[in-house]
Each structure stands twice: as structure tokens, then as C-alpha cells.
Amino acid sequence: MFKIFIIEDDSGLVSLLQDYLHKFGYETRAVQDFERVRTEFETFEPHLVLLDVNLPKYDGYYWCRQIRGISTCPILFISARDGKMEQVMALDNGADDYITKPFDYEIAMAKIKSHLRRAYGTYAGSSNDRSLTVAGVTLDVERLMLLRGSAKIDLSHTEAKILDELMKKAGILVSRDRLLEKIWDDQAFVDENTLNVYVTRVRKKLGALGITEGLQTVRGQGYRLTPDWGDEG
Structure with missing residues (x-):
């Protein structure tokens, strides 16, 4: 219960x-x-x-x-x-x-x-595949953490889900609708500004790891993670 x-x-x-x-x-x-x-x-x-x-x-x-x-x-x-x-x-x-x-x-x-x-529940995912690494940055979905080298940043559930989708499709445009579908299954009840706020928070988390230009906004379409920041020694 x-x-x-x-x-x-x-x-x-x-x-x-x-x-x-x-x-x-x-x-x-x-x-x-x-x-x-x-x-x-x-x-x-x-x-x-x-x-x-x-x-x-x-x-x-x-x-x-x-x-x-x-x-x-x-x-x-x-x-x-x-x-x-x-x-x-x-x-x-x-x-x-x-x-x-x-x-x-x-x-x-x-x-x-x-x-x-x-x-x-249904969309929480299995515990077998809960981490993803792109260009030296690891997303630990199980522990809600983003890691680069010795640095680590805590994430909310929603931030982790946004990064999970963007990192799985690194270099590829992910539409706003796709992110809304992935994160909030009841899209009709999501305010348009909510996704903008969460993407801003994701940018701040990436910035805390020294990644300032890794997340691009394609106006009117969506977002693209561009993992050209290189691995951190």
C-alpha cells in the first residue's frame, strides 16, 4: 500500500x-x-x-x-x-x-x-539496467546520481528520466512531446512551462560537472545532448 x-x-x-x-x-x-x-x-x-x-x-x-x-x-x-x-x-x-x-x-x-x-510502478524500470555512460558521464538511475570523474550530483526522479532519454539518444534531437510522453504519462495535465523548468535544472546539474554547452535547445522542436565535452581524466 x-x-x-x-x-x-x-x-x-x-x-x-x-x-x-x-x-x-x-x-x-x-x-x-x-x-x-x-x-x-x-x-x-x-x-x-x-x-x-x-x-x-x-x-x-x-x-x-x-x-x-x-x-x-x-x-x-x-x-x-x-x-x-x-x-x-x-x-x-x-x-x-x-x-x-x-x-x-x-x-x-x-x-x-x-x-x-x-x-x-509500471514505468520505474527494472533494476538490471539502471546506469548509462556517455563520454565519461555516468547516469545512475537507481541511485539518482550523475557522475563525472570524482564529482557526483544528486538528481530528482524527473531530472534522471530526462537525462536517461537524452543520453540514450545522445547527438539525436529528442522532441518535447517525446520527453513529455516519457516522463509524464498524463500529458494533458502538464503545464507547458514545467518541462522548460526541468531542462533548466538539468543544465545546471550538467554545469556543476563542468559541462556548460552539452544540452542544446532546438527552438520549437526539442533538445539534443551533444557529448563533445570529452572524457575527464
């Missing part, structure tokens, strides 16, 4: 979410002490987190970073803040998706199911 941790201070919404999630067989727990969110997360060990931005004491961005320090489980923001910057900040701080309030419960459930499948 998948476990979902709800970090939300609106008790009415928490109750509605729990009732709805229980109908689909999920186990849930809502945070009790907003100063001990990380501790409660570690105790519950959830498969997925639903997280609001506006919270007592510390905001959702803070707790997202705290959780990311110890877990790669999917984190979905649910917030009344519907501005582009808030969504970008959520993704930049480690979130996997952003749902704006008020939301359709069927769409929210579709997103939850999608991320659970991607992380643990």
Missing part, C-alpha cells in the same frame, strides 16, 4: 484529501507539528508527499529542501499561489509537480498516480 504524507494546515482540505485518497486504497498521514515536519516524514516513510506553500513557521519551499536532503520520493505542491514564479520556485527547490487550488480531485489523483507509477 502506498503511503502519502500531507503537509497542509487547512484541516478541512486535509480531511477531504484523506477521504478521497482512502477511496483509492492509499494510506495517509497529515503532519501534526509544523516545526517537526522532517521528523514526522522520517517516521512515516511515505512514498509521496503533498505539500502546501503557505505553512506555519517555515514555508513549503523550506520543507521541500529538507525532505530532498533525505529522500527522492515524489513531492507535489498543492497551493493557492498560481503565479509562474511560485511554480518555478517549487520545482527549483526539488518538487516534482505543482497543483493550483482550487483543483479538480480527478486531475490531482491522476497526477498522484502518474508520479507513483514513475517512481515505483
